[in-house]
Amino acid sequence: MDKNILGIDWGTSNRRAYLIDQHGACLAEHEDDQGMLAVGGRERFGDSLAGLLDAMGIGADVPVIMSGMVGSASGWQEVAYLDSAVPLQRLPQHLAPVSDAAWAGRCRIVPGYCYRNGAAVDVMRGEETQLLGAVALGHRDGWLVLPGTHSKWVLLRDGVIQSLSTYMTGELFAMLSARGTLSSMMGGDASDAEGYAIGLRQAALNEPLSNTLFRVRAGVVSRSAPQAQAPAVVSGLLIGAEFAAATRALAAGGGATGITVIGSTALAARYAVAAEHFGLQCDVLDPHRVYCAAISQFHHQAST
Template structure:
């Protein structure tokens, strides 16, 4: 019977690791930028380095979630159908070939007319279920923001928005990049962006409107960054209106959760915020029994 477990949320750009005991306590944690893109395919060496840094014994099993299980990750793991409950994840861990004691959590693919997928968020959702969240909308903001409707501990609906990726791309190049580079956090501009999203204009038209506001002196250039943030996040909430009008639960970093909580308030949707570290540790408790 294993007394410890190393859980790794291994994404495209970043990696978070937690050494947990059977009692659910976090014994050590580490976060870095050694995501899929940084390791250059050498996942085994990267994991060995992480073990050494965290002083994790070689016989401690490892459960990994996220893009590490994608086609461009360590080993591709097929998606599960959403008929599989979240509590069924531990029995469907995929062993990493040639590396005993290492396992990857499969993601989910939803096929309800539209097709959508997730990798990594399912583990956080499992932790949320373990903490009593069985039904309702859960929002997991990030590079690809996920809106997941849970029904009886199963993924009933899944909708992904490329909000974070779009924001990064707009800030990195193109018409709005210079304006967004000079901006700081501005609550009023963020709120104005949320309000603009309510107008339900086509997003490409609303984004050009940001430039128009600045060049016409209707908005200061320093407000553009926060305005774009509000506009993109607001677009998610506009899309959710009609099927997610009640309370939502948010699982994300403190900074992103604060933004989404503010947006939820703006759209009249009560929000509860959950710490991503706590839900991940709650998920690890499920995996002990399957190893």
């Protein structure tokens, strides 16, 4: 058996592949726009994967682990969510073999997680792999935050998910920018520090986003606020809503004082500013590093 393994973070719009050796070192990376939507149907995932392996020059004996939307109902093969009671460390024992005969035995899909708390249900698919990597790197406890289109806040205790909340932060920002009442004022710099701080402050008051977002427009049309700051205020309102909710949960949950953000440098920096605003410490983990750490865990499992 080859000592290398290929991990693919196969999302909705993009995919990213990492070739990992037996020591967990990343030998090669490849990113392209062949996400689930671009593949164009369940029966075409095999060809799409073949193209990726070809592009990376990877032989037929390298096992493949895939995470993300590839395992959703619209992906290659739907893989049932794990219950959040299953520790992340056990994830390698729950991989689902691809049933497609041409790939069976070689390719496996990482299941997502489903979290239930009374009537509230939340899910992840893809982030569990990042989380396993974080656990492997020693982050077994506390709040892990994965910002993005759908920001995830996850509370871990000894590698077990205690709570999961997803916020449509990036998606709502994109929607509001593209059309509707706010769109005409969303052309400016979303990272403007003053506007961002204004949004964070307002978010801390816990008023509904449907109200506070409108008030960004009201401030501009009444000439009470500069239009150029509007995108940063909106960003502050949306990211601030995550922190405001988490701060209540943190206070209720015995007072953790910090978060660990798994995100790109730019996004992590914005979350670090918000964390400071809300009085939280903030560590940052590189998402590629945690992904490789996770694949390395699967590697050990695959080799046994």
